[in-house]
Amino acid sequence: MGAQEIIRVENLAVVYGEDHVLDKVNFTVNKGEIFIIVGGSGSGKSTLMRHMIGLEQPAGGKVFIGDTDIAASGEKAISLALRRIGVLFQASALLGSMTVAENVALPITEFSGLPAEAVAAIVQIKLSLVSLECYGDHLPSEISGGMKKRAGLARAMALNPDILFLDEPSAGLDPVTAAEIDRLILHINQTLGTTIVIVTHDLDSIFAVGRRAIMLGRETGNIIARGAPADLRDHDPDPEVRRFFTRRPPDA
């Protein structure tokens, strides 16, 4: 793995039944960058992310987090590699019966073995990172959709991950709230140097935060374009790619 690389996906293949969802997918993510994964509905973005965080084993190929192939190593090495990762799933996945602070505390309590006061202090730091320091004692049902996303981000950042995976972070949010999440993503990246991988459809967000992107093809199961989002929009030879980045329907 090169000095700048933190993730390497090599010849990844995913097959569900007869369906070859991903085929010969190859790319690398560099340390400290914000990397975007786009593609039409059903092109395999979420599937790719699940394989990058070790939730599923691929039919073929490798996924390296640092030097660890998480599709092939032993359980201990995989668990250490995955300790470097924070994930925000689409629905934020906060536990509804616990307060925001208790949700953020969960991974810290589970993995650090620290006493309760130390955990509480870390939770407060994480909540202030996402401007929720006054909402720790609220239940998820008592805060807005944007705040739930921020709480989910605080929990994803709980163990100081090197890499943050975000699945559709602005889904279901109004444009102003979505832009706040974008600013938070940039803030985390710039102040903490966290590498951030985002699966998204949201063009405003792609252009606001993304420096490099890959696009998965709907039919092909592999990457049909890669580069800076503005370059893909303005110069990519494939009309499907330009249409995606200008939000034009196929017959426009």
Ligand SMILES: Nc1ncnc2c1ncn2[C@@H]1O[C@H](COP(=O)(O)OP(=O)(O)OP(=O)(O)O)[C@@H](O)[C@H]1O
């Ligand atoms: N666990 C699974 N078992 C069988 N098929 C699956 C599974 N997960 C995904 N698929 C199929 O794989 C394809 C890609 O799905 P995936 O959810 O990864 O796409 P996506 O690009 O994230 O779509 P969307 O933007 O709509 O969320 C789809 O045809 C889907 O039906």
